[in-house]
Amino acid sequence: MLAVATAExxxxxxxxxxxxxxxxxxxxxxxxxxxxxxxxxxxxxxxSLDLVQETFISAVKHIGGLRDDEKxxxxxxxxxxxxxxxxxxxxxxxxxxFDEIPESPDDFEDSPDDLLIRxxxxxxxxxxxxxxxxxxxxxLLLHFVEDFSLExxxxxxETQLGTVKSRLHYAKKSLRKLLKEKNENAx
Amino acid sequence: MxxxxxxxxxxxxxxxxxxxxxxxxxxxxxxxxxxxxxxxTENLVSWCxxxxxxxxxxxxxxxxxxxxxxxxxWILIFIVNFSQHGGSQTVIAKSSPSPEMMMTFRDQQKWLxxxxxxxxxxxxxxxxRIFSPKPRTEITELLTA
Numbered sequence: 001m002l003a004v005a006t007a008e009x010x011x012x013x014x015x016x017x018x019x020x021x022x023x024x025x026x027x028x029x030x031x032x033x034x035x036x037x038x039x040x041x042x043x044x045x046x047x048s049l050d051l052v053q054e055t056f057i058s059a060v061k062h063i064g065g066l067r068d069d070e071k072x073x074x075x076x077x078x079x080x081x082x083x084x085x086x087x088x089x090x091x092x093x094x095x096x097x098f099d100e101i102p103e104s105p106d107d108f109e110d111s112p113d114d115l116l117i118r119x120x121x122x123x124x125x126x127x128x129x130x131x132x133x134x135x136x137x138x139x140l141l142l143h144f145v146e147d148f149s150l151e152x153x154x155x156x157x158e159t160q161l162g163t164v165k166s167r168l169h170y171a172k173k174s175l176r177k178l179l180k181e182k183n184e185n186a187x
Numbered sequence: 188m189x190x191x192x193x194x195x196x197x198x199x200x201x202x203x204x205x206x207x208x209x210x211x212x213x214x215x216x217x218x219x220x221x222x223x224x225x226x227x228t229e230n231l232v233s234w235c236x237x238x239x240x241x242x243x244x245x246x247x248x249x250x251x252x253x254x255x256x257x258x259x260x261w262i263l264i265f266i267v268n269f270s271q272h273g274g275s276q277t278v279i280a281k282s283s284p285s286p287e288m289m290m291t292f293r294d295q296q297k298w299l300x301x302x303x304x305x306x307x308x309x310x311x312x313x314x315x316r317i318f319s320p321k322p323r324t325e326i327t328e329l330l331t332a
Contacts, residue, residue, distance in 0.1 A: 020217040027210040035202055036195045049205055056213045116188040125194060144191040 012069040033145045034080050040141050041084050055080040074152040081156050128178040136171035139164055
């Protein structure tokens with residue numbers, strides 16, 4: 001189990017004042033979640049490490065733009081998300097950014113732990129995650145990695161709340177379906 | 188059974204040393220910036236101190252007697268000026284016109300008014316004569332008569 005500092009414990013004011021020790025606390029807290037999120041979207045170790053570093057540098061530069069101290073985590077992930085989008089654009093991946101799912105589901109589940117995976121299914125889970133379309137994968141990762149609220153995910157990905165809801169619902173549904181199919185095939 | 192979060196984190200735990208290195212690098216950069224800002228102020232202070240020392244050694248110390256003399260003169264001027272300024276203020280503060288003085292002042296004003304009134308009257312003697320030229324024959328007639 002990972003021991004992570006809560007948002008209340010993080011020294012945002014010291015970070016605003018440019019205190020290196022405060023930034024060290026932040027980076028320590030978010031380096032792995034950020035890396036996981038970025039890596040699962042770009043699928044390249046070096047690029048992911050570069051993007052995490054760029055995110056850290058941007059955060060230090062633009063900390064003045066953070067309005068709510070308690071939203072530091074989602075703000076930081078927002079920066080990382082923008083970096084990933086810039087990379088996609090450089091690589092000509094326009095279509096994946098506008099993959100909209102129109103309907104908003106009614107039977108929405110809001111817990112990242114509602115999907116429990118058996119040990120022997122772990123590798124399969126990762127494969128299935130990578131098969132999801134990028135917008136769905138992005139939303140699902142934010143939900144799994146940091147348990148962000150739907151509003152926070154909407155802010156990070158700069159999309160409508162309804163779109164986030166739809167993406168998360170369909171991503172989970174797809175993942176369950178794939179896992180079920182695999183289980184049935186194995187049986 | 189594991190949550191997706193546990194699986195994802197465990198899978199990428201191997202990247203932790205590289206992430207630590209990145210973190211240290213960024214924080215070190217921040218420390219450098221902090222140190223640079225501190226050294227900038229230190230430089231400014233040392234530059235000011237060095238400048239004042241040089242000024243003392245090259246401009247003031249070689250001609251110290253002249254500077255001392257000038258300083259003494261200025262101090263004297265200030266003292267004199269200050270004392271005069273202070274004295275005049277006290278005189279102004281203390282002086283309140285007495286009834287005798289007011290009487291004298293009124294008399295003087297009365298005389299002045301009278302004098303001015305006299306001046307305002309027409310005075311032929313005081314007026315400059317205007318020369319009006321006449322024919323020469325009239326002048327000679329006047330002389331012979």
